Amino acid sequence: MDLGRAPAGGRDGERTEGTSEGTAGTEFRLLGPVEIRDGLTGRDIVPPGSKQRALLSAFVIHAGQLLSVDRLTEELWGDRPPSNAANALQAHVARLRRLLPAPGGGHEWISTLPAGYLLTLGPATTDVQRFHRLSAKGRAALASDPGYAAELLRRALSLWRGPALQDSGKGPICTTEADRLEENRLTTLETLYEASLRCAQHGEITGELEKLTADHPLRERFYDLLMLALYRGGRQAEALGVYERARRRLMDALGIEPGPALRGRMEAILNHAPHLSAPAPHSHAPARAVALTEALALGGEIARLRRRIDELGLEQEALVRRFDAMIARLPGGT
Template sequence: MKFRILGPVQAFDERTGVLVVPAGAKQRALLGALVVKAGQVVSADRLVDELWAEHPPANAANALQAHVARLRRLLSVPPPAAGEPPREWLVTRPLGYVLRLGDADTDARHFQRLAAEGRDLARTDPGRSADVLRRALALWRGPALEGSGRGAICSVEASLLEESRIVALESLYDASLRAGRAGEITGELEELIASHPLRERFYELLMTALYRCGRQAEALRVYERARRRLVHDLGVEPGPALRGRMEAVLHHQDPAAARPVGSPAAGPAPEAAGGDGPSVSRLHTELASLRRHVERLTREQRDLVCRLEALTAAHAPGS
């Protein structure tokens, strides 16, 4: 049996192919909370809070027991194999209930193991690292604990798992760049930026991927797009990492960002190689314009910092 919470909560019997799907938000919240806390006793009071929050029914204890009984029946739908005793997944304890996994697994734990393995491989074998990280991310079927309500157990775990997914994505694209796969990931990074427009790391990765593909002008436009979004939504300038990547792309100061490992140190950029790409002269004109624009923005940023420091000093106590 594998219990799945990387998406809608369900259980899958790999032996019989039976998929167990709880009906209703309360059943999903109950199974989700017990899977999150698998192997631990979860008190009845905490489960009542998880299912009903601030509006429990008058007979909350009985209502919880009814939901537990229904969940037990649901988990017993896949019959045991011949000669095997029935499996009791959900056990009652004096203080509450516990889901006993035994030799079963959860997709969340499987994801964490694969993600850790992928990160460990990043320095020694980035290609394999990227492949393992893709296997980890393929376990996701939607938002973690989708449809399981807003109880504390499920909502906190969903947030933690989502952050782990984002970190795994960042590791995947970093490994892909190390493996020389820049051309394969630009579209995926554009989609991620659309869904996570304030995540600076995705902008940085996309700039690096574009630059390695010989698309310097587009990489600089990505920086400007990120800056506008951050200033508009948060009132802040890009952080040091993103600004550093912009400077490296602008001045060709970071050879590691300019080409994947193992590629030749010199050679014509794709745009200059003929075909349908823009002419070299037009590209140089565009780059010069972008360079002047970025340098002007940098000067304006320094001026604003100086003005802020002067205002802060003028209003400081004793000034």
């Protein structure tokens, strides 16, 4: 199976806190074509047009942060904004508001403020949050339980449905975030294959690593992992051939030799270093079950605290509006 961009296949196994009504269960998805999973109806909402997708993406990327009119204008139109950019942006925001799921519970998705606009997630989530959470858990488990780490990292990668922020324009917000997320995906892939090697699964991953070295010819870590997998499979000559292939590609593209890590791997293979041997398979099933239970409980507490913080923020905004309205009605008020 190609783990580089696994197909979407249901939930990642984590418990979803809250009810299924209103915004609870709603998820904004950026890891592929931009869409919204309506927590109430279960349907997927796809914004029509690249500008609507870019606008939604910018809001989700900076959820809880004020985005100025100028910054959003640049994201949608670059250096060629329309003459009535503020009105055009306002129209796009209005269309996006109508597209979003019914918030319920007094929640407002997009707030209009004097200096710009702000998206409040409330109890809604994003697939990016889930990806980062699962990736972090996988990295944390790598040393003590590589099998469990690989399971978590596969779940994280299964959230990807295509290139991040696909078809969302080329504005600076979306472009920067797409590049950052792709780097996160590749780093997670590297950790996954390291976990697989620690589980003595070298024979199962050589084909996938061969493809990754072809797709990312300047990424040395994939060559390093492939060399180790081949060596452990009794294919020393092929492992050394991978080093030479990496060296040629780096010299042709960048004019540089491989870094110290890859050179060190090559020398270790030449010398049959003992530390290159595959580890004995072992099981950490009991520890895995305890860790998963504790992680789910902690995740629930964090979700409840996040919802309460969002509720307090909304209450504060409502009180500030009431206060401003009262002041305005006083004699001499503005």
